[in-house]
Amino acid sequence: MEDNFHTIVLGTGLVESIIAGALARSGKSVLHLDQQDRYGGSWPTLNIRQLLDWVDEHGSGMGKEVDNHVKTIVENGSAHVGSSIPIYFTDNESQGYKHVELRIYGSSIPERDHKEVDVDTTISIDVASIPLTDGTSTRQSVIRETVQNKLDNTLKHYAIGGLTSDILNRTIDRIIHSLPPTSTVTIDILPHVQQLATYANLLSKSRQFNIDLAPKLVSCTGSMVDNLMDSGIGRYLEFKGVERTYMYTQAGEQGPHFDRVPVSKEDVFQDKELRYVDKRRLMKFLTFAMEHEEQLDVLDGYQDKPYRELIEEKFSISTRLADAIVFALAATNGDAHNVTAMEGLSRTKRFMTSIGKFGPFAYLVPLYGGGSEIAQAYCRVCAVYGGIYMLDHPVSQLCMDENKEKVTGVIGRDGVEYKCEWLVAGTDYLPSSFLDGSDQGAWQWVNMAVAITSAPFHNEVNEVNLTVFPPQSHPYGSYILTVGHGTQVCPEGYYIVFYSTLCGDDEAKSDDALQSALSATLNVDEDPISSQPKPLLLLKYKRRIRQIPPSSLPFNLISCRGPDDTLDYDGALKEAKDAFDIILANEPDRLFLPRPEEMDEE
Structure with missing residues (x-):
């Protein structure tokens, strides 16, 4: 494989993918790398299992294994002559999110209605009778074993399976933590079993979900739809x-x-x-x-x-x-x-x-997702015109000339140095020294939520609708996008509801605004007399809008920000077009994603 390219692109986010496709279409050699094993970069679309992994990584500081591998490579050195700067992708990527909270709601257990003999879901423990320590056992381990046995038997009785050990262990932890500090305790684990029933149901349909963590719309008269039609890339999309x-x-x-x-x-x-x-x-x-x-x-x-x-x-x-x-x-x-x-x-x-x-x-x-689906279409153009793709390929170092004024390439997971004239990178791939040098105080946060429901909250049933929640006490309103099975992002009978509002200068008011929108549409508090649909899953998180000024970067490094706060994709296309014009400033006759000749022949 060759190791010298006109442009190396790090990350398969929407902006990076448009730039890669446009440069390859103009005859430039492009190497497109992504540390993750899927397309989308900072515009991710995830199935249920991927979503649970994402929550683990961003909600509890997990997912540092790759960065540790990168650190080992850096400490062992490389063959690059000049200067190099380590890149810690996972640390950078995790800083783009905060306040990640996942809640799974309990659901009915269909099998429970068909059992001739119901199972007792209560646990009674005489804590005082259990010795504090007894050889290899302790009071804590005995309590845990008792809870686990009851839970295992109950799940088996109701034929609830397909759950991961992590989910089961966390449920056991929650049950134990809910036990009152008394000498004798009795607790009904049915609510936890109903919650696990929801988990099992969603996991069994995991691949039928495509959950967009940066949802946007395509304006019918916007620049994105014009580009998709004029370039022929729209043929790859629905x-x-x-x-x-x-x-x-x-x-x-x-x-x-x-x-x-x-x-x-x-x-x-x-x-x-x-x-x-x-x-x-x-x-x-x-x-x-x-x-x-x-x-x-x-x-x-x-x-x-x-x-x-x-x-x-x-x-x-x-x-x-x-x-x-x-x-x-x-x-x-x-x-x-x-x-x-x-x-x-x-x-x-x-x-x-x-x-x-x-x-x-x-x-x-x-259909099938949002920005990541559009990004894949542009990646396909890049590949058709000779671009080389490597997913699941961490980058350990950014290579610079001796004066640290120009990027000369990157060092990949395999230790190979790939050289380039230009480097295009998502914010997550930038060395911390570049991020620290930018005005992070000007970066904004967007308050987001995603809910999965089995019924729409509007009386009218339609596959796609947009709901506007005007500002109340917060200066920013909320936008609520509901999509159903017709968009191929969830199974039939399910809906995904996306919420977003800018945080602005007052995150507390932003939290209140988001909660008001949630409470006005879904029964998030499980009110027994509410007529609103209760969600099966509710994910809350804040996503950061990061933008690095060119003045803090080497002249031949283009930084691509992630999704902004606008409703459509036109801003991403403009950012990509501006980057294309900078990279090919000495070739003004080069067109940005021109119409393919075969389309004219048709």
């Missing part, structure tokens, strides 16, 4: 439209509820909640948004004012509809006060013109 958009509101006689967001003339006039005068005002405003470039005089000094002021003051739109326009149509996932009228109108027009391009919706979701 999509499904976002069928409905909802808005949470606390106003009206109904109390807190969800309204469908009207996105067409038919929707507006079929909405029974809207007064006739509101319908007229809304249609007038939407018509203006579509034609605002030709009617700038109507703005009358509102151009640079907050978008909401234009909507409410100039067009007398109600608060409820203003929320729908600002947060659903214009998708201002941030402080709405900073979005000007001109920017808001452009976003609204983009949303409206998106409807009808592929169907009665403005957004698409990729």
Whole structure:
């Protein structure tokens, strides 16, 4: 295998994969490495087993084995002449997440209803009668053995299997920790058995789940969909439209509820909640948004004012509809006060013109996963045009020239030095000295949650919908994406619900905002009288948006940030295009992912 390349790309995240595909398409030699054994990098899509492993690694500091291997390589030295900097991928990657919490909810046990003789799930232990120590046994080991035997027998009775030893041991630990500090204890382990039933059910369907930890949408008129179509890469992908958009509101006689967001003339006039005068005002405003470039005089000094002021003051739109326009149509996932009228109108027009391009919706979701699925499509282009791929291949060192001004290559797991003119790397692959030199205080956190349910929380059943939760006490709203079996990310009869909101300067308020969105949609607190669906699994985590300024990096090293806080993938495409232009600045005639000749022949 050759060891000299025009560009080495570290990580198969979306931005890195687009750059790799574009460079290979332009005739450049590309080596694409990823420390992990799957595509996606910092845009991961995981099945159930992978998700549980991910939680272990990010929730308890596990997963350092590879970094220890890297450390051994570094300490043993290498054949590189010049300077080298060690890379500790797992440490870097784990710093991109915090507050990872997984909760598994108990579910019914179907086999329990068919047993002629039910099993006793209570444990009674006379703690005082057990000696503190008896040869090789201790009171603690006797209690543990008693709990384990009862649990094993109960699981066998209800035919609950397929559980890992880690899951079983953790359940036993939880049962023991819940025992009261009394001389005689009695506890019913049925809730724990029901929780294990959920585990077993999800694990048995593990590969039917594709859980996206950085969910986004594809705008029907966005730059990403244009690039996928023009380059032919879209042929490798399938999509499904976002069928409905909802808005949470606390106003009206109904109390807190969800309204469908009207996105067409038919929707507006079929909405029974809207007064006739509101319908007229809304249609007038939407018509203006579509034609605002030709009617700038109507703005009358509102151009640079907050978008909401234009909507409410100039067009007398109600608060409820203003929320729908600002947060659903214009998708201002941030402080709405900073979005000007001109920017808001452009976003609204983009949303409206998106409807009808592929169907009665403005957004698409990729089938089989999100960003990682799109990343694989660009990787496929790279491979077709000669790119070399090595997954599950840790990189131990970044090689520099003697003056540490230029990257000259990397040293892989095999100890081989691979040379390059340019290096493109996800943030997780950067040496800590580069990360420490950036303004980490400017990095933002996004508050995320993922729930798996067996029923939708909206009364209408549809495969894909977007729900907007406007800001309450927190300056940022929450976006909730629900996907079902039709997107090929979960088995039939299941739904995955994704939640996201920016943390901003107040993480506590962000936590409250996320919890409000969860409580308004799912029975997360297991209220026995709630009509909301109870989740089977709920994962909470915070994801960091990391961006390294070029000034802190060698000139021939391009750092790719992970997913940002926007609703769609267009930012990732722009970042990749900017990197392509920098790398091939001396070849201005090179086109970014041009249309394949065979498509013209077709």
